[in-house]
Amino acid sequence: DTEVTQTPKHLVMGMTNKKSLKCEQHMGHRAMYWYKQKAKKPPELMFVYSYEKLSINESVPSRFSPECPNSSLLNLHLHALQPEDSALYLCASSQDPGHFYEQYFGPGTRLTVT
Amino acid sequence: AQSVTQLDSHVSVSEGTPVLLRCNYSSSYSPSLFWYVQHPNKGLQLLLKYTSAATLVKGINGFEAEFKKSETSFHLTKPSAHMSDAAEYFCVVSAFMNTGFQKLVFGTGTRLLVSP
Numbered sequence: 001d002t003e004v005t006q007t008p009k010h011l012v013m014g015m016t017n018k019k020s021l022k023c024e025q026h027m028g029h030r031a032m033y034w035y036k037q038k039a040k041k042p043p044e045l046m047f048v049y050s051y052e053k054l055s056i057n058e059s060v061p062s063r064f065s066p067e068c069p070n071s072s073l074l075n076l077h078l079h080a081l082q083p084e085d086s087a088l089y090l091c092a093s094s095q096d097p098g099h100f101y102e103q104y105f106g107p108g109t110r111l112t113v114t
Numbered sequence: 115a116q117s118v119t120q121l122d123s124h125v126s127v128s129e130g131t132p133v134l135l136r137c138n139y140s141s142s143y144s145p146s147l148f149w150y151v152q153h154p155n156k157g158l159q160l161l162l163k164y165t166s167a168a169t170l171v172k173g174i175n176g177f178e179a180e181f182k183k184s185e186t187s188f189h190l191t192k193p194s195a196h197m198s199d200a201a202e203y204f205c206v207v208s209a210f211m212n213t214g215f216q217k218l219v220f221g222t223g224t225r226l227l228v229s230p
Contacts, residue, residue, distance in 0.1 A: 004157075031216075042204055042220035043158070055215055090157055097215045100146035100165050100208045105158040 003027075004106035006091050012112045015081060021109045023074040023091030029104075031097030032074045034066060035090040037108070043090055049074060050097040081113045116141050116209035118188075120221035128229050133192040135224045137205030140186065146208040147188045148218070149179055153201045161203075164188065175199070200228045 004025045013019050023032065030051050035043035047066045048056035054066060063085075065077040074091055088110050092103040121136040139145055146165045150158040162173025169181040179190045188205060205221040 006157075040223075042223055043218075045217060048215055048217075050215060056211065056213065056217075088155075092158075094216070098210075100216065102148060102160050102163050103218060104160065105150075107157040108155075110155065 004091055004093055004104050006089075006106035006109050008109060009107070010110045010112075012114060013078065013081065014114055015083075017081075018077070018079045020078065021076040021089055021091075021111075023076075023106055024072055025093040025104070026072055027093065027095075027104070028071075029093035029095050030071065031094045031101075032068065033092040033094075033103065034074070034076055035092065035105075037088040037090055039087075047076075048097060055097065078111075081111075083113050086111055086113045116145065116207045116219050118147075118205045118207045118219060118221040120203075120205050120224050122224050123222065124225045124227065126227040126229065127195045129197055130194050133190070133195045133199065133226065135190040135203050135205075135226065137188045137190065137221060138186050139188055139205075139207050141207060147179075147181065148206040148208070149173065149177070149188075149190050150204045150206060151201050152204065152223075158204065161190070195226075195228050197228050197230065200226055202226075 007022045032049045034046040037043040046060045049068045052068045067075040088108045090108045091106040094101040094103045117140045119138045148163045149161040162171045164181045172178045202223045
């Protein structure tokens with residue numbers, strides 16, 4: 001099973017709201033990733049978790065706050081977002097963070113900030 | 115630095131005809147290369163990967179790619195296009211970041227259009 005699940009599929013939030021995105025994998029992978037994808041563009045890396053620890057933050061604004069409660073779960077907490085943050089947010093996982101392993105992507109959460 | 119260049123932003127084919135999506139890479143070490151497909155409003159699905167084993171890589175749904183070091187290319191092909199192949203395709207190279215962690219470097223994508 002190479003499935004990564006994400007909830008919710010769609011999310012509409014105001015600029016003052018607080019919401020969370022959830023990602024789950026049961027492949028025993030030790031690396032998990034958050035990407036942001038704007039329309040007609042490739043995904044952009046936001047965060048990398050390695051063995052449940054935040055390893056990479058690609059200079060993401062603090063209004064995005066990641067969390068890894070355990071090895072299977074990854075959350076992205078959202079607060080005071082801007083309209084330009086509207087995008088498809090993708091979660092991915094790989095067997096190991098430091099080698100040439102493929103990443104498996106979830107279906108994404110389509111976020112609209114009003 | 116690792117990078118990939120997808121040579122065509124759009125490719126149009128008729129159903130039943132061959133598909134060729136072109137990708138050139140740049141790498142300072144032996145690369146790991148991937149092709150991913152993204153259907154509208156969906157996540158990315160791994161089609162195939164090259165990690166220094168056989169140079170001709172077979173993937174899912176009849177796709178294959180050939181790694182050519184002399185040409186620094188990793189083109190994606192399929193003998194006969196199906197309507198369901200219409201999607202965005204990304205050529206990707208794996209790179210090590212300064213911290214030692216892997217980062218996927220994406221090409222800009224090629225939109226494949228398939229007409230009946």
